[in-house]
Amino acid sequence: MKKPVLVIMAAGMGSRYGGMKQIDPVDEYGHIIVDFSIYDAYLAGFEEVIFVIKRENVEDFHNVIGNRIEKIMKVRYAFQELENLPEGFEVPAGRVKPWGTAHAILSCKDMIDGPFAVINADDYYGREAFKQIYDYLSVHEDNDKYQYAMVGYQLKNTLTENGSVARGVCDIDSNGKLVSVTEHTTIVKRGENAAYTEDDGKSYTDLSGDTIVSMNLWGFSKGFLSEIAYGFRDFLQEGLQHNPLKCEYYLPSVVSRLLDSNKAEVKVLLTTEKWYGVTYREDKPMVMAAVKKLEENDFYPKQLCGKLEAAANFCFEGVYKEELPWGNGHINDTYRVTFENEQGVKKHYILQQMNKSIFKNPVELMENIVGVTEFLKRKISANGGNPERETLNVIPAKDGKPYYVDSEGEYWRAYVFIENTVSYDLIDNPEILYEGGLAFGRFQSMLADYPAKTLHETIPGFHDTRERFETFKKAVEEDVCSRADLVREEIQFVLDREEIVDCFQDLLRSGKISFRVTHNDTKINNVLMDKDTKKGICVIDLDTVMPGVAMNDFGDAVRIGASTALEDEQNLDKVWCDLELFEACAKGFIEGCGGKLSQEEIKLLPMGARLMTYECGMRFLMDYIQGDIYFKIHRPGQNLDRARTQFKLVSDMEHKWKVMENIVKKYM
Numbered sequence: 001m002k003k004p005v006l007v008i009m010a011a012g013m014g015s016r017y018g019g020m021k022q023i024d025p026v027d028e029y030g031h032i033i034v035d036f037s038i039y040d041a042y043l044a045g046f047e048e049v050i051f052v053i054k055r056e057n058v059e060d061f062h063n064v065i066g067n068r069i070e071k072i073m074k075v076r077y078a079f080q081e082l083e084n085l086p087e088g089f090e091v092p093a094g095r096v097k098p099w100g101t102a103h104a105i106l107s108c109k110d111m112i113d114g115p116f117a118v119i120n121a122d123d124y125y126g127r128e129a130f131k132q133i134y135d136y137l138s139v140h141e142d143n144d145k146y147q148y149a150m151v152g153y154q155l156k157n158t159l160t161e162n163g164s165v166a167r168g169v170c171d172i173d174s175n176g177k178l179v180s181v182t183e184h185t186t187i188v189k190r191g192e193n194a195a196y197t198e199d200d201g202k203s204y205t206d207l208s209g210d211t212i213v214s215m216n217l218w219g220f221s222k223g224f225l226s227e228i229a230y231g232f233r234d235f236l237q238e239g240l241q242h243n244p245l246k247c248e249y250y251l252p253s254v255v256s257r258l259l260d261s262n263k264a265e266v267k268v269l270l271t272t273e274k275w276y277g278v279t280y281r282e283d284k285p286m287v288m289a290a291v292k293k294l295e296e297n298d299f300y301p302k303q304l305c306g307k308l309e310a311a312a313n314f315c316f317e318g319v320y321k322e323e324l325p326w327g328n329g330h331i332n333d334t335y336r337v338t339f340e341n342e343q344g345v346k347k348h349y350i351l352q353q354m355n356k357s358i359f360k361n362p363v364e365l366m367e368n369i370v371g372v373t374e375f376l377k378r379k380i381s382a383n384g385g386n387p388e389r390e391t392l393n394v395i396p397a398k399d400g401k402p403y404y405v406d407s408e409g410e411y412w413r414a415y416v417f418i419e420n421t422v423s424y425d426l427i428d429n430p431e432i433l434y435e436g437g438l439a440f441g442r443f444q445s446m447l448a449d450y451p452a453k454t455l456h457e458t459i460p461g462f463h464d465t466r467e468r469f470e471t472f473k474k475a476v477e478e479d480v481c482s483r484a485d486l487v488r489e490e491i492q493f494v495l496d497r498e499e500i501v502d503c504f505q506d507l508l509r510s511g512k513i514s515f516r517v518t519h520n521d522t523k524i525n526n527v528l529m530d531k532d533t534k535k536g537i538c539v540i541d542l543d544t545v546m547p548g549v550a551m552n553d554f555g556d557a558v559r560i561g562a563s564t565a566l567e568d569e570q571n572l573d574k575v576w577c578d579l580e581l582f583e584a585c586a587k588g589f590i591e592g593c594g595g596k597l598s599q600e601e602i603k604l605l606p607m608g609a610r611l612m613t614y615e616c617g618m619r620f621l622m623d624y625i626q627g628d629i630y631f632k633i634h635r636p637g638q639n640l641d642r643a644r645t646q647f648k649l650v651s652d653m654e655h656k657w658k659v660m661e662n663i664v665k666k667y668m
Contacts, residue, residue, distance in 0.1 A: 001114070001115070001138065001139075001141065002113065002114030003045075003046075003048070003114070003138070004045075004046060004114070004115045004116060004117055004133075004134055004137040004138060004219070005046070005048045005049070005050060005112060005114065005115070005116040005117075006041050006046045006050070006116070006117050007049075007052065007105060007108060007112070007116050007117065007118045007119070008034060008037070008038075008049060008052065008120075008121050009052050009101060009104045009105070009118065009120050009121060009216070010034070010051050010052060010053045010057075010061070010120075010121035010122075011052055011053050011054050011057075011080040011098050011104055026278070026284065026287050026291050027288060027291045027292060027295065029302050029303065031291070032064070032065070033121070033122055033123065033124050033276070033277065033278070033287070034065065034121045034122070035065075035304050035305065036124055036291070036304065037119060037121075037123075037124065037125060037130070038065075038069055038073070038304075039300065039304045039305070039308065040125070040126070040127040040129075040131075041134070042072060042073060042320070043131075043321075043322060043323075044127070044131040044133075044134040044135075045131075045134045045135075045138070045319070046073070046117070046130070046134060047073055047074060048074040048075075049069065049073050049074070049075055049076075050075075050076045050077070050078055050108050050112070050116075051065070051066075051075070051076070051077050051078070051121075052077075052078045052079075052080050052104045052107050052108055053077060053078075053079065053080070054079065054080060054081075054098075055079040055081060058077055058079075061077065062077075067407060068305040068309070068407055068408075069305065071305065071308075071309035071313070071406070072305065072309050072311075072312045076108075076111055078107045078108035078111060079107060080098055080099075080103065080104045080107045081107070082095060082096075082098070082099065084099075084103070084106070084107060085236065086229075086232060086233050086236070089236050089240070092240060092244040092245060094245055095244065095245050097245065097246055097248070098248075099248060100247075100248030100249040100250050101118075101216060101248070101251045102228050102231075102232070102235075102249040102250055102251045102253065103232065103248075103249045105118060105224075105225070105228055105251065106225065106228045106229060106232065109225040109228075109229065112222060112225060113222060114221075114222055115137040115138075115219065115221055115222070116137075116219075116220055116222075117133045117134065117137060117217065117218065117219050117220075118216060118218045118219075118220065118251065119216065119217050120215070120216050120277075122277055122278060122279075123215055123216070123275060123276075124276035124277060124287070124290075125151070125215065125217050125273065125275065126271065126273025126274065127273075128271055128273050129151045129217055129269075129271050129273050132149075132151055132269040133149060133151055133217060133218075133219045133269065136149040136219055136267065136269060137149065137219045140267075142221050142223060145262070145263060145264055146220075146221055146224065146258060146263060146264035147221065147264075147267075148218065148219060148220050148224065148255065148264055148265070148267070149218070149219035149269055150178060150181075150214055150217065150218050150219070150255075150266050150267075150268055150269065151215070151217040151218075151268075151269045151271055152170055152172070152212040152213070152214065152268040152269065152270050152271065153213055153214075153215050153271060153273065153275055154209065154210055154211070154212065154213075155167065155169075155187075155194055155207060155208070155209055155210070155213045156192050156194070156209030156210065157273070157275055158213060158215060158275040159188075159189040159194060160189065160277075160279050160280065160283050160286075161282075161286075162280040162282040162283055163188075163280050164185075164188045165187050165188075166183065166187070167187050167214065168181040168182065168183050168213055168214035168216075168250075168252040169181065169182045169183075169184055169211055169212075169213055170211075170212045170213060170268065172212060172268050176267060176268050176270075177265055177268065178255070178259065178265075178266035178267075178268050179259065180256055180259060181252040181255060181256055182252075182256075183250055183252050183253065184196040186201075187207065188204075190206075191209075192209040193206060193207060193208055193209045194206075194207045194208075194209060195207060212268065212270065214252055215275055216251060218255075224254075227254060227258060227263075228249075228254055231249075231253075231254055231257060232249060235247075235249045276290050276291075296634075298325040301325075301333060301335070302333065303353065303406070303410060305406075305407070305408075306353065306406040306407075306408050306410050307323070307351065308320075309406045309407060310351060310353070310406055310410075310412035310414075311323075311337055311351055313397055313398050313399075314349075314351070314395050314396070314397050314398065314404060314412075315395055315396055315398060316337070316339045316347075316349055317339055317341055317347055318339035318340045318341035318342075318345075318346075319339060319341075320337065320338075320339055321338045321340045321346065322338045323335045323336065323337045323338070323351070326350065327423075327525075328425065328525070329541065329632075330630075330631040331355045331358050331543075331631070332352050332353060332354055333352065333353040333355075334350060334351075334352045334353075335350070335351045335352070336348055336349070336350060336351075336417060337349050337350075347417075348417035348419065349395060349415065349416060349417050350414060350415040350416075350417050351414050352412065352413050352414070353410055353411070353412050354403070354543075358459065358630070359458055359459065359543060361456070361458070362403060362411035363403070364456035365456070365458045365543060366401075366402045366413060367402075367456060368455050368456055368458060368546075369392070369394065369402070369413075369542045369543070369545070370394055370402050371454060371455070372447065372450065372455075372517075372542060372545050373391050373392050373393065373394060373542070375446075375450055376390075376391040376443075376446055376447070377391055377393075379446045380446075388416070389418055389538060390537055390538050391538060391539075392415050392416075392538070392540060392542065393415060393416040394414070395413075395414035395416060397414075418537075418538055420530065420532065421528035421529060421537065421538070422528070422529050422531050423524075423526070423527065423528055424436075424524060424525055424529070425524075425566060425567075426563075426565070426566055427561050427581065428564075428581075430580050430581055430583075430584035431534065431584070432529065433524065433561045433562065433581050433584040433585045434584040434587055434588040435527070435529060435535055435588060436524045436527045436529075436536055436557060436561055436585065436588065437554070437557060437561070437584065437585040437586065437587065437588025437589035437590075437592065438536055438588035438589070438592040439527045439536030439538075439539055439588075439592065440522050440527065440539060440553055440554070440557055440588075440589055440592060441588060441589040441590065441591060441592020441593040441594070442592040442593075442594070443519060443539040443592075444516060444517070444518060444519070444550060444553060444592070444593055444596065445592060445593050445596050447517040447545075448517070448596050450517045452515065452516075452517050452547045455517065455545065455546055455547060456546075457546055458544060458546060459544060459546075462520055462544055462546065462548075463520060463549075463552050463615070464505070465500075465501040465502070465504075465505075465611060465615050466501045466505060468501075468615055468618060468619065469494075469498060469501045471622070472494060472618050472619075472621070472622045473495075475625050475626050476491055476622075476625060479625065480625075480626055480627065481625065481626065483624060483625050483627075484625055487621065487624070487625065487640065487643075490621050490640075490643060490644065490647060493647050494614075494617075494618050497614060500607075500610065500611055501611075503607055503611060504549050504551065504552070504604075504607075504611070507600075507604075512600055513549060513551075513598070513600060513601060513604070515547040515548065515549065516547070516548065516550055516596075517546075517547060517548075518545070518547070518548035518550065518552060518553045519539060519542070519544065519545055519553050520544035520546055520552065520553065521541055521543070521544045521556065522553045522554070522556040522557040523556060523557070523560045524560045524561035525560070526539060526541045527539055527540070528540060549601075549608075550593070550597055550608075551601060551604045551607060551608025551611075552611070553608075554585070554586070554589050554605045554608045554609065555605070555607075555608030555609040555610070555613065556612045556616070557585055558577075558582055558586075558608075558609040558613075559609060559612055559613040559616060559646065559649060561581060561585050562577050562579075562581040562585060562609075563575060563576075563578070563645070563649055564576050564577075565645060566645075567645055567646075568641045568642050568645065569641070569645050570641050572644060572645065575645050575649060575652075576648070576649070576652045577609075577649055577652045577653050577656060579656060579659060579660070579663070582609070582660060582663060583663045586605060586663055586664050586667060587667060590602060590605075590664075590667045591667075602664055602667065603661075603664065603665075606653070606657065606660040606661050606663075606664060609653060609660070610653045610654070610657075613649045613650050613653065614646070614647075614650050617642075617643045617644075617645075617646025617647045617649075618643075619631075620639045620640070620642040620643035621639070621640070621643035623639045624637075624639040624640040624643060
């Protein structure tokens with residue numbers, strides 16, 4: 001069978017809304033309603049879309065939609081024109097209204113050569129609905145009757161508070177087949193139910209909120225186009241006689257004629273999805289609120305087409321099937337995407353949008369990552385390991401580069417997904433933390449002879465605590481969000497510990513320690529553990545691999561791994577540095593480094609824990625003061641909570657200082 005095509009009806013000018021509603025953004029990222037439909041349709045399997053529009057709008061549509069969608073789907077345009085009439089008919093004087101939804105589909109009859117689905121541009125249908133209609137069209141063919149489908153919505157899920165709507169009310173038999181569909185052009189909401197009028201509001205007939213209605217999400221075979229053309233002449237003869245300026249040729253009326261003549265069967269695919277649309281200007285705030293909630297819950301990414309465009313432009317094997325938000329990083333947007341080959345075998349990949357506001361030069365960043373991972377592969381292979389699991393494997397874009405730049409200028413990268421692994425945000429098992437420390441130590445050991453001078457500085461001064469300190473003081477002074485007075489105690493905590501900020505820089509200048517190639521973001525969840533053996537197998541998140549000091553890598557691992565609470569715990573009574581976990585991490589890290597650490601570096605490991613925890617708390621607090629512009633937050637005050645947990649850990653480490661020093665001496 002030929003693959004189904006998606007037809008989007010977008011010729012209506014939205015007279016009740018007061019503008020071309022199809023190109024009106026419904027979120028802060030500039031998306032329009034049809035963007036969400038295209039995104040969901042692509043995930044369902046559609047690869048081609050035909051927009052039915054007015055010819056005079058083609059430039060607007062191409063600029064607003066086509067340029068982006070063409071990166072991921074085949075896009076064509078059909079023009080719904082009043083003059084597109086059978087021979088012998090003319091447009092009545094004064095007629096400006098399009099001829100209706102059936103005429104819209106007739107406009108693309110020369111472009112369709114197989115099954116097709118139909119939607120409105122200004123309606124939000126829900127992801128499940130596209131999957132249902134695509135799956136149906138992919139396996140059902142006409143027999144002695146046309147085999148069509150329609151997604152049926154509960155009426156209560158399709159109403160607006162701001163006026164009347166037009167809906168096709170469906171009668172369905174016990175086999176789930178459509179018996180008839182009756183178009184009511186004036187349906188109003190009444191609580192959980194509704195009512196319609198056919199006499200300009202003089203009387204109303206009640207409708208249950210559970211009534212199944214058509215939202216013009218249909219699935220047809222190619223033969224439907226001939227049936228539309230056949231019935232158009234009869235429609236015009238009657239319509240032009242009784243209502244020449246406003247009569248409309250509706251899709252449901254064509255379907256009803258075919259059902260009445262027993263020429264077609266229509267399977268009703270029931271859905272509980274909620275419809276959203278901008279029928280009236282007053283509907284827009286409600287739609288925007290619904291979209292925002294979906295985006296906040298990671299149902300949709302911030303850049304809809306960017307992700308699909310990126311997925312279409314990496315060397316992935318198979319057809320795009322699904323994606324899931326992945327991990328809980330604070331900086332980049334990460335997804336696990338699934339592709340399926342012709343044999344039905346699924347393969348997972350990591351697709352990640354790099355944060356340009358943090359990493360100013362993504363090209364240099366990827367040069368670092370490619371260089372380091374290729375170097376690690378050779379080391380791992382030489383040691384008899386498995387380079388497919390023990391380091392990240394970069395998937396190239398189709399142009400051969402290790403990244404892809406989408407049409408919005410955003411940078412993406414992709415990795416092979418390492419199966420059967422797990423990472424930990426909170427650890428209460430010393431063996432797990434030992435494995436994490438061991439993995440970070442091995443990482444540093446394997447890179448001991450890497451040519452450090454070839455590495456770009458992806459974030460200048462990343463662990464320059466003095467520079468961080470001075471920047472923090474400036475942020476407090478500027479107080480751009482007027483939050484400083486709310487956190488004076490926390491600010492003073494930072495200022496009171498200025499004596500430690502130059503600790504490692506002073507030692508570097510004196511030559512007592514030296515730079516190494518370090519990871520610089522050694523949160524314990526950046527180690528993938530084998531699900532079965534619980535052994536640390538792969539260090540991930542290599543964005544900050546740069547020259548640094550070994551103690552910082554150890555310290556960052558401890559501040560997360562040895563903490564008894566999550567990074568944003570609000571109850572500080574639950575937060576302290578667990579010394580058993582601290583020792584497990586120290587033992588693993590020192591062993592993993594394989595003798596590469598000097599005695600001075602081992603002695604300084606506790607300072608690494610204290611300094612990194614202090615620095616990270618300072619960064620969280622500064623971000624809170626500046627309005628949460630760096631680290632992602634999922635609730636108000638989250639960065640402040642993060643800062644407070646770090647400061648509680650610093651205080652606890654200071655109380656346990658001698659014990660921590662004695663622990664690391666055991667491994668010198």
